[in-house]
Amino acid sequence: MIISLKKHTPEIEKQKLITDLENQDFQITIIEGVHMTLLALTGDTIKVDDKRILANPWVIEVRRMDVPYKLVSRYVHPEDTIIEVGDVKIGAGQPLVIIGGPCSVEGDEMMCRLAQDVKDAGGKMMRGGAYKPRTSPYAFQGMQTEGIQCMVHAKELTGMPIVSELMSIDKIDEFVKNVDVIQVGARNMQNFELLKALGKVNKPILLKRGMANTIEEWLMSAEYIMANGNPNVILCERGIRTFETLTRNTLDVSVIPIIKERTHLPIIIDPSHATGDWKLVEAMSLAAVAAGCDGLMIEVHDQPECAWSDGSQSLKPEKFKTLVEKVKKVAEVLGRSI
Amino acid sequence: MIISLKKHTPEIEKQKLITDLENQDFQITIIEGVHMTLLALTGDTIKVDDKRILANPWVIEVRRMDVPYKLVSRYVHPEDTIIEVGDVKIGAGQPLVIIGGPCSVEGDEMMCRLAQDVKDAGGKMMRGGAYKPRTSPYAFQGMQTEGIQCMVHAKELTGMPIVSELMSIDKIDEFVKNVDVIQVGARNMQNFELLKALGKVNKPILLKRGMANTIEEWLMSAEYIMANGNPNVILCERGIRTFETLTRNTLDVSVIPIIKERTHLPIIIDPSHATGDWKLVEAMSLAAVAAGCDGLMIEVHDQPECAWSDGSQSLKPEKFKTLVEKVKKVAEVLGRSI
């Protein structure tokens, strides 16, 4: 950590700050620059509150040189983490995992039918929303417990594990009992109470990146889950908010190699929410696989124009099948199976 | 609502869509354009799921011409809403309300001392964080119930109402019992389960804008609270995320006249979180008041360099006092008291 001080900081103020920091067990190196004095701090700076130092009127800037997370980092855990969900393994070196299913669960028959379609096409897990975060209070809010039960039936039929989004702490027991991977949605990425509670659960967590959150903030949210005791975190990129309006969000494909370099966690991509447009889903899926992701989560619906939510971004089962075939080809040529 | 169809949409497909919409009680006007056919929908379009229509492969685009909210809108409620918090009134035409206090509550004596400072300077309410949303799991997470009790003591001493942030549904009772205005933080602006629960509470809610949320999304979150039964919503702008890095966020001052035009709700500004830098707080406070806000929420701490959080953006009591004096002058010259 580097602290820059105004050039004319009184010696007594400089000493006060240095003593204060040394009392916290940091080593200080003083560097005299042309327009400022730099203090280089070494030690376990992860717990330093940079805002407190910034409050000192002689301080110009505080820059963290080391990463603010530990457990998610490759420094601490150099080997790739593989998450096991029943028979399915997610992570580096494993076959790509394709997750398919509708945005919202709309009933028992529908969920079983689509789960079978997803499985037939080569999918390994099914997704479905039972509790839905909707911008409008007047929009469909999900089938809730009944929706979860529809997914359980589809699992009995197909054997495929279930991914579904949890929106509040009070439903954790229902999810732990019924669901195989608990999804934290983009809007809850910094719902820290929820993250802490999921740190105490013995289930894999699929943590979506918030639509306006930096990679570092995203990793800090993963750190919340891990620091509270649950090491099974799968990261999921689903597009970030930018000035462009032709796509719902901008899929940040470059997170894939960055996550691989900095962390040991698996990363999957959700091209459906990222683009909001089924016509773009195939191209973005292929791009994500070529860039090295560990899986895809794709919305599938057989009657998108009647879907209870997000119809515009859902692929029909036959298009999903074609996509899986192309994904397979690209993965294989880069040395990976699906 | 306007739906644009590809020029060569088969007549049978066009009719199917029109019949479907007419069955939902919308009136349709067909307009033949050069490169596309437009369908203009009138009726109560607020519940239309535009994504479902977009799933139709003949549809190019769907544009909502009317606003997607009702209860927050001036169309439905033309008079300004005034929120009463004890003796304090917040809203158009009322004196400006200045809220001051530390980022985190750090103890009983500290909270009482700062509350008195805020009151002496001309503040009307006090703020303080007892439950803290922190990016890092290793950062101080708040004094919690003990912190709330410190604020209650400060209220007994000064008579000033309390504003504090609620982070999860399970603490609602504690807040309803002890706090005068319940704050929803930026990171929870789209925590829809929390919003629904707060719609059932009989307390004013201070709803912060998410750092990457549009004004429309913000108003939809206010609509959630109101549609669930609680009409007492105060909006609070605290800066949005942009590419600029010299400020923590970019304070969007232009929301003030926009909110005044579109809604009947009070709007207050938090220049402390917006800028992240105490040196900018006074200038941004004066700007917000000149633009017509109904109040300010400002972080005050007597030892910012020892603050348990956000020291860099806290004003010392004497600087806060000077700020209130300047705010008073600007307000008065524009026809408003404080």
Place this chain on the structure above:
Amino acid sequence: MIISLKKHTPEIEKQKLITDLENQDFQITIIEGVHMTLLALTGDTIKVDDKRILANPWVIEVRRMDVPYKLVSRYVHPEDTIIEVGDVKIGAGQPLVIIGGPCSVEGDEMMCRLAQDVKDAGGKMMRGGAYKPRTSPYAFQGMQTEGIQCMVHAKELTGMPIVSELMSIDKIDEFVKNVDVIQVGARNMQNFELLKALGKVNKPILLKRGMANTIEEWLMSAEYIMANGNPNVILCERGIRTFETLTRNTLDVSVIPIIKERTHLPIIIDPSHATGDWKLVEAMSLAAVAAGCDGLMIEVHDQPECAWSDGSQSLKPEKFKTLVEKVKKVAEVLGRSI
């Protein structure tokens, strides 16, 4: 084009506006909505100045339903455009074109050596900056005319066509004489005087997207060149500015299918400027190819740590060679050669 008027607009004001628009040869359809009146305009709305209509105090909003460009659009020109640069063809259905070379030209020997490396690895054209747009006036500004001559020599040696960036109108003759594809950089994407001048030139133009420009604005800039007489435009995405700071820019891979749907122009991707980090270039190149781009432009340098500019994003020749091999495999499996 749809104009929404306040519900209580006086009849006389409504008529005045309608008459004014009818006098400009537009057909008007009036639609009475619940909270507003809509006017649907049909005709050649491309030249309508929506800002003028918005100045009318009874108008709430003006929305353009048709695209504001013509010549770049698939509506007007359904077949894919193929740009010929010597023997190289760029566009849909053609082999992928890989362009390589240093950020800045640094001398004759260096340019010839790197051009040969690029060619040996499978590159088809060479890039090199002779005039450099640098954020700092104290940074190296390019070898200028001497740099262009180095590229000419490298072309004599290797036979590969030259791409180089033009920064001002007064050098157009030099570029027309010596260069095969004239690049317009991101910072000049809306330098309209330059675009108009390039519309009068008989050379292919490689038009980079501005780092904060929408796809629509980018296409309007292409329209400038085409409307002034030059149909040979190649679009190039090089990353957009977002809040993320771990990459220099965010490569917007989703532009590839969007450009293919809306226009007939070729699109190439520059992963070097997009990421600013050589470690990310391979993954992003593969992603772009998988998403369907028509070519790549990649910075290559044999001593990046001594490069006169942008060393951090340059690949060494052997890494470039590996990249081309992988790109080839991905392209072929998706039905395209290089």
Place this chain on the structure above:
Amino acid sequence: MIISLKKHTPEIEKQKLITDLENQDFQITIIEGVHMTLLALTGDTIKVDDKRILANPWVIEVRRMDVPYKLVSRYVHPEDTIIEVGDVKIGAGQPLVIIGGPCSVEGDEMMCRLAQDVKDAGGKMMRGGAYKPRTSPYAFQGMQTEGIQCMVHAKELTGMPIVSELMSIDKIDEFVKNVDVIQVGARNMQNFELLKALGKVNKPILLKRGMANTIEEWLMSAEYIMANGNPNVILCERGIRTFETLTRNTLDVSVIPIIKERTHLPIIIDPSHATGDWKLVEAMSLAAVAAGCDGLMIEVHDQPECAWSDGSQSLKPEKFKTLVEKVKKVAEVLGRSI
């Protein structure tokens, strides 16, 4: 400048880098951190090419601690710069300068009439666009030389100095001869050839911030003009591009105190382009003045619904007059006249 190296960088590589930097006359301090080694560089680091250092595969990151500009900085020039334009003085401590006029010059009579209106209302300079940067090639491109002449006539009539936008180097002579302040538009903020040319001119330059440029990039563009010999730069903020769509851009009011702290240059605000909506101009003008700007540039038109460009953001003369009166009150109460 701080360079962070991987912890296990071979000693020989570390020494090579250090020797290389010492040969460039920098002093190096080595700091051993937990996960990395830091090299602190002191000396005249302004010319260091951080990208070259980043190309070194052992380097993790390079952070500049000092500012990358000199001439615009308060370090080098502590006193406020006052720019003189005829009798008008712009800068800290001077009366606020209000500039008014139409977006586009539309003729002689119109320009004279509006200039008189602006003067009568209390404006001190007039603005008008003769060369217009338009997104669409089909939009009105300005009256050009004829437009400049209209402004010259309006100046003869009213005595008010002229501000107008220059779009290309070849018109510099026309502007130097006829115009009092040469404006560089947002889209040309990084047209470095134009900036260099304007550095050789003896006229004040009004440099608008690019819509997606950081404050630091903006100051680097000012540095270009000053480093080439022209010290007369006025900065002008006109809104930045964000995800919000209800305003054309987001006016970044916080630049005002930041510019005042870091530089000695005057800063004026253009609320018309920032908001794109005449209804927001007054509130944003008052906000900017309260935050401490040195002037305002406001679009004025007596028939906005017939304006040749940007009608939606133009104030009618009587509204402009009211605005000036309110601005005066706010300025005076904060100790400044207009």
